[in-house]
Amino acid sequence: MLPPTNASHEQAIATTRRWLEQAVIGLNLCPFAKGVHSKGQVRYVVSDATDDESLLADLERELHALRVVAPEEIDTTLLIHPWVLNDFDDFVAFLDLVNVVLRMQQLEGVLQVASFHPQYAFADTDADDITNCTNRAPFPTLHLLREASLDRAVAAFPDAALIYERNLQTLRQLGSAGWQALGVGAPPGEGK
Template sequence: MSLKFLPSHQPVIDVTKHWLFDIVIGLNFCPFAKKEWLNNTIGYCVDDAAAITPAIDHLLTQCDNMASNNQIETSLMIYSKGFSDFDEYLDLLDLAQQYLINAGFEGVFQLASFHPHYCFDGLTDDDVENYTNRSPYPMLHIIREESMAKVLSVYKNPEQIPEDNMVIAKDKGTAFFQQYLLNKDD
């Protein structure tokens, strides 16, 4: 089984690419993303699933695809129609983590999470720091653990990245991010 690309998916991919370039790379939220962007090794999979079971099946299919194709270094599973409720999305994330383990991908892939309403534990919905993980659509980011381990071994102070991102987010301010995400379809 594979995810089928539909012409209706292209606008979702385009919006995601703009966000990735402008916010994630542009603000250096992920100092490792630019290399993958330039090398064109990022996979973009639009999933129209609105229920957890097919979404998990599609995620595992993409992991299988990545396991057999080293040309895809990292992949974004973009949920264009489902999981707009953050709590429902967190349920998907929790189950996805478990299914990765059950499918034998523990130590091979890890997930990072992005959502339009992302809210870190201990913060309020209005706190600007949440924008470090807010995206135009709900997404699960599939990361090759071996590649991440290599890059982290040579990156100075990787544990500082989240704190640096929060400083950048505070500097930009809530209005900047709200305006950017509000205009995602431009």
């Protein structure tokens, strides 16, 4: 089930924050998220974009803002865009443009963008596979990250390469009913 597109900015942020706290941090899907969240270093931005061009402009603005602010103030940004790219295939196609923006802004190696979507499906999985929930968020979301912060987090985390496999195991053990109990989005196979 896609979230209502009439959500206010405050609702979109509250829903996304709940997902971050309950799923990403609560299930330890990203062991690096807890620290920046607890320090208040996550910036939540809701885009009013209704087309790709407007979203690209918002993305460029947020990439610049993240680059110039001190990491101690804002270490990462979640660019939530409820009114554009609700179709997962369109979202995936847009990610090519994200990479072009990073190259054009000369931000490769400085910032990167991770992707989350309510219908996220890895290429090698069925759409209703529970493991897709590792990248499922309540709204289409672009996660802007500092490469230096990510490098430090990975260096400090033993067996960082095993995070992905551990996440798959966690979600398989949780199952659709467990995901639904988190209250962060419809489990796979429901509400399409």
